Amino acid sequence: MKKLCVITLIFIGLFHAPILAQDTNVCMQDLSIFAEFAKVKNYKSAFEPWMKVRGECPSINVAIYSYGERILKDRIKNGSPEEQEASKKDILKLYDQWVENFPKRRNKSVVGDIISKKAQALLDFKQADLKEIYLTFDEAYKKDKKSFTNPKLLYNYFKTMYDRYKNGDIEVTMELLFNKYEEVSEKFEFESTELSKKLDIILKKEEAGTALTSRETRSKRIYNVNSNAIGTFLSNLDAIIAKEATCENLIPLYKRNFEENKTDPLWIKRAASRMDSKECSDDPLFVTLVEALHALEPSADSAYYLGLLNDKGGNADEALKYYEESIALETDNYKKAKILFKIANKFKKAGRKSSARNYANKALGFQPSLGRAYLLIANMYADSANQCGESQFDKRAVYWLAADMAKKAGQVNASLKKVAVRTVESYKGRAPSKTDIFTEGNAGTVIKFNCWINRNVTVPSL
Helix, strand or coil, X not given: CHHHHHHHHHHHHHHHHHHXXXXXXXXXXXXXXXXXXXXXXXXXXXXXXXXXXHHHCCCCCCHHHHHHHHHHHHHHHHCCHHHHHHHHHHHHHHHHHXXXXXXXXXXXXXXXXXXXXXXXXXXXXXCCCHHHHHHHHHHHHHXXXXXXXCHHHHHHHHHHHHHHHHCCCCCCCHHHHHHHHHHXXXXXXXXXXXXXXXXXXXXXXXXXXXXXXXXXXXHHHHHHHHHHHHHHHHHHHHHHXXXXXXXXXXXXXXXXXXXXXCXXXXXXXXXXXXXXXXXXXXXXXXXXXXXXXXXXXXXXXHHHHHHHHHHHCCCHHHHHHHHHHXXXXXXXXXXXXXXXXXXXXXXXXXXCHHHHHHXXXXXXXXXXXXXXHHHHHHHHHHHCCCCCCCCHHHHHHHHHHXXXXXXXXXXXXXXXXXXXXXXXXXXXXXXXXXXXXXXXXXXXXXXXCCCCCCCEEEXXXX
């Protein structure tokens, strides 16, 4: 009896093997057909063979999903009303199948990326309420934060929570909103830093006078586009939270929750950071937060805030000591650059322009793509025009230096391109005109500024 069962199984296996092979061959043929149509954006012709492969061989190739997403989006845009409605629902099913059949790409998880796309589809095509959309974004973030990198989708992850808050959803408190803001903005900063690291390698090669390969040129363009997107959506994120993150809201909230969180260094660091950025650091609570943070976990952040407190108390030397300690404690070059830039800003506000430029240049040494440091120096040069130079012509010539520095900001950081161009045009408009140069008869001469700037500028030739 056992022998008969074995023979039967072998017979069934032999009978089905050619059929399975034949099915696979048919799927491969249809795969090739729909892929060729999709490559030339003939999505209408691609639809039928694509649906056939998707139904019969869902795990044969990831192209089923990467091209399938485009096919369905085209159908949503250009199809009949019935096709549009069906495809809006089907694209959600497609994302679920994608996660099921191809959760990895090149051995790395893409689950966060795919589920966040599903959340965006729910939002774009109005297939769910805000809570479900938010929870889908949240699922993507919690399951696979690493591949959840799309700036627009990260922004909408927070925006859906913000909209729930503004709509009076009792499940979304102000504290939860601020916590999510910190979490998402930190993710933005992380992605921005990762891009900066890649871009800085290319910038250093350019500065050394080495020609870029075609691949490096293409990569630089991609990094700049992505950097610009991150800058735009992070600015949008800051803009919407600014309406809620006022000192009037932050201080009572942090006071109320301090006891519960006084042993949590991450909570304290985020609270101190928010109070600092919103200029709430004059409140005694800021001192409490800083001292608690330094006692719990002496770090670059706590040392920086201690420096800030001493600055506000008029203890400039003590403040500088803590600032330097903050830099020494930080081991990550990009975080070090961020601290140096913060210090440069503090010195600028205090009117200590030479020190501010010194720290801005140190920051650029660790992160060459930190365009904001160039803008800070440019702004200080422009502000010093009336204090530098002996003649009126020389005073206005300072704007050439300011324009050159602002131009560098746009060259190293694509997200600052527009503001850099506007700033350069503004400074050049204040610099001596061609008529002024002709009248002075000093084209090509070198002007030296003996003030704190201590730099030279060459008068442009006519």
